Amino acid sequence: MEDWKRNGRAFWTLGSPATFWLVVFFLAPLAYLLVLSFSSKAVIDGQVSVNDYAYLTGIDNYVRTLNPDIISIFLRTLWWSALATIACLLVGYPIAFAICFMPERWRPLALLLIVLPFWINLLIRTYALKTVLGARGLVGGSLNAILEPFGMQADIIGTTPAVIFGLVYVFLPFMILPLYSTIERLDKSYLEASLDLGASQFQTFYKVTLPLTMPGIVTGLILVFIPCLGMFLISDELGGTTSWMIGNVIQSQFGSSNDWPFGSALSFVLMLLTIIVLFIQWYVQNHSKGVGAQ
């Protein structure tokens, strides 16, 4: 293909379906939501309308996102997402390492097993998890059978750890895959050199492996953290009465609360958070000496 600068028409022919798609189904709705986030419900004959808006009335909706309840749900979302992300890293790193050091012929199978859950819809996987952890489920039921003689009962579903576990369960592959891709490209002779020169296993890991795989770690952290921020389904299904994440608030604004302007404002605040996180990733990766994970 020739340079698009010289052959603009070829570029536009090939690029226009994608551009059309992007503009019509992504940018236009997003622009509408942005306008909506600065709007409010119209007042008609002294009554606030159910579904008519007065457009571009001000920043009231953004002021409302500073409500202490909303801030506390934002903080809860950040905290839970961070916990789930760290847990994914702690679980995912050894798994990625193990896959890299497997005999070559087992690796495709191992990777397939990691990706396999994606063949099943998220909602169905969450329901499956609910069944397994439930009071009469495989895990929940067995735990209760052990605890029962001591007069105790464990409820896993409806607790914060259940939500975190659900997040880890769903997003773990997003951590393992980028880690695998960096660890695999890691030049193993560096590790041998480090060990030959008298470093302990721990020192080698801490001073050689970890810095060199840092780009994979950062990519994995981002790929898990960002979707966690917007999650509402897992918190809804696995959480108890204190389970709302910011995604649940947004969902309710567009659903039962019928407050699309406020929901839009919350969405853009969440998007801003995402951009900040991506900026941190860009900064860290530009200042890292490790193996690229892209």
Added chain:
Amino acid sequence: MKTILPTPTMNRRKLLRGSGALFAGLTLLPYKAMSEEEKKLSFYNYDTYIGENTLADFTAATGIEVKMDLFADGDELFTKLKAGNPGYDVIVPTNDKVERMAKANMLIPLDHGKIPNIANIDPAFLNPSFDPGRKFSLPYMWGTVGIGYRKSKVADASSWKVMLDDPAHAGRIASLGDQEHNIGVALKYLGYGYNSTNMDELNKAKELLIAAKKGIKKYADDNGQDLLAQGEVDLTMEYNGDIAQVMAEDDDITYVVPKEGSNVWEDTIAIAAGAPHPENAHAFINFIFDKDNGKHIAETIQYATPNKAAREIMDEAYQKNPAIFPPSDILAKCEYAAYLGEEALKVRDEIWTAIQAA
């Protein structure tokens, strides 16, 4: 290599050819304007909320084919139609949604002349505050919200105290998952009105609900009856008909409307604005209010029917089921949910968010 480039030049002939295709597409549009309606009807309803054979019977009687889509709750119905009617004719909004949708011009006024079976409806239902004169809706089923519980685990559920203000069953309680019922019931327990907009009263209800969270295991979105049946909880706030369904399978489960009163609701039949088949919709509504068809529906779904002619020919087990027809002195203390206006709903939604955040 020779570069092949697209040449998007336009001349008169190409323009004509292109616009020909465009107009061929356009001629299909005005089918709604045709005088005779096609023999179709689109019905938007809750799951398991129509007689087992009602739709087939209607098709057999009129030749009109019915396509039924399902929604999970009234908010889903409202949200779907708010963005523009995607082609539904007959819908089943709850009383407060009727008021809200009528205000937003989302419903078509009913032509009572085309529904002679209105004569079968109990006159007590014919002039409600949420739809004076039944301009937009007719009563489909009514019921209450109360406590479904296990008799072996809960001795006395005659007061909302057992859910909101009593540590005895902490962790074994489920509640409905929406602001209206939680806040409304807390208000009733405190002795206020279900539809209160008084900030003092609402704040007291909010504090009560935040304190009650310690004991509540789950705000179940209308599946409290399953949690109760599976043994995950011992008592739950639920709709009477949902509990009646699990009562039929488990003798240990029963239902009560607490003495402080509760919410009484009415699901209605209405026609959505922009309905493609309004004539068929009227025919269908008339069919539903027929005596025998009404009986068949009530037998299937076990909710209380406002169709007096149908109720009179039902068996005694239905007529005397306390989960379907609660005692009249308690029913007198129950209130309809009013449509409070968008501002008051916003206040309640903020309270609900605060409860979730706490």
